[in-house]
Amino acid sequence: MFVGHLAAALGAKTLEPRISLGVLVAATFGLDLLWPALLLLGVEQVRVDPGNTAFTPLAFDSYPWSHSLAAALLWGAVAAVATGGLDGLRPRILIAAAVVSHWILDFITHRPDLPLWPGGPEVGLGLWNSIPGTILVEGTLFIVAIEVYCRAFKARDRVGRWSFWALIVLTSAIWISGPWSPPPPSASAIAVVGLAMWLFPLWALWIERHRTENRC
Numbered sequence: 001m002f003v004g005h006l007a008a009a010l011g012a013k014t015l016e017p018r019i020s021l022g023v024l025v026a027a028t029f030g031l032d033l034l035w036p037a038l039l040l041l042g043v044e045q046v047r048v049d050p051g052n053t054a055f056t057p058l059a060f061d062s063y064p065w066s067h068s069l070a071a072a073l074l075w076g077a078v079a080a081v082a083t084g085g086l087d088g089l090r091p092r093i094l095i096a097a098a099v100v101s102h103w104i105l106d107f108i109t110h111r112p113d114l115p116l117w118p119g120g121p122e123v124g125l126g127l128w129n130s131i132p133g134t135i136l137v138e139g140t141l142f143i144v145a146i147e148v149y150c151r152a153f154k155a156r157d158r159v160g161r162w163s164f165w166a167l168i169v170l171t172s173a174i175w176i177s178g179p180w181s182p183p184p185p186s187a188s189a190i191a192v193v194g195l196a197m198w199l200f201p202l203w204a205l206w207i208e209r210h211r212t213e214n215r216c
Contacts, residue, residue: 001108001138002171002175002178003139004138005101006025006028006145006167007138007144007145008098008102008145009021009024009098010145011149012024012027013152013153014152014153016091019083019086022202023083024095025200025201025204026200029197030075030099031071031099032197034065034075035066036191036193036194037191037195039188040191040192044062044065045062046187047059047187048186050183053110053126053128054130054131055127055129055131056178058184058190060110060113064117065118068117069103069115069116070118076096076098076100079099080092080095083095107124107125109125109126109127109138110126111128112124138175152214153214154211154212157210160209163210167203167204167207171200
C-alpha cells in the first residue's frame with residue numbers, strides 16, 4: 001500500500017492525540033523508510049518487472065530485514081522503546097502497532113512475496129493484481145481516515161489547512177498514477193526516489209504545528 005499507510009497514521013493520531021503526527025507517519029511508513037537504504041547497501045533486492053502485478057511493475061525479490069513479519073515486530077519494538085519521551089504504555093504500544101500495520105496492509109496488497117521471517121514462507125493476498133480492487137479498498141481506507149482526522153483536528157491557520165491538503169493531493173497523485181506511469185529505470189533509481197519518502201514525516205510535523213485538536 002501507499003496512501004493506506006498514511007491513512008493508518010491519521011487514524012492512529014485520532015486514537016492518541018499525544019503522539020506527534022510526524023512520529024506516526026514515520027512509524028506507518030517505517031519499513032519503506034528503511035528499505036531504500038538496504039537496497040543501496042545491497043542487503044535487499046528489487047527488480048523492475050512490468051506486469052509483475054497490475055498495480056506495480058516491481059518484483060520484490062528479497063526484503064527480509066525490512067518487510068518480513070518478524071522484522072516488522074522487531075522494528076515496532078525498537079520504535080516503542082525509542083519513544084521514551086511519552087508517558088504511559090498506551091502511546092508506545094500504539095507506535096509499535098503503527099509500525100506493524102505497514103506489514104499487515106502490505107500483506108493485503110502484495111502477491112505472496114512477504115516473508116514471515118528471514119528465509120521463511122512468503123505470503124500476500126495479492127490485491128495489487130486488480131487495479132479497481134486496489135483503488136476501491138485502499139481509496140476507501142484513505143477517505144475514511146481523512147474524514148476521521150479532519151473531524152478530530154482543525155487548522156489553526158491557512159498553513160494548517162493547505163499544508164494538510166497538499167500532502168493529501170500529492171500522495172494521492174503518486175498512488176493513483178502508479179499503474180499508468182513508466183516503470184522506473186533501475187533498482188538504484190527506486191532506492192533514490194524512495195529516500196525522498198523521509199520528507200513525509202517532516203511534512204507531517206509541519207502540518208501538526210498548524211493544526212489543533214477539535215474539542216467541540
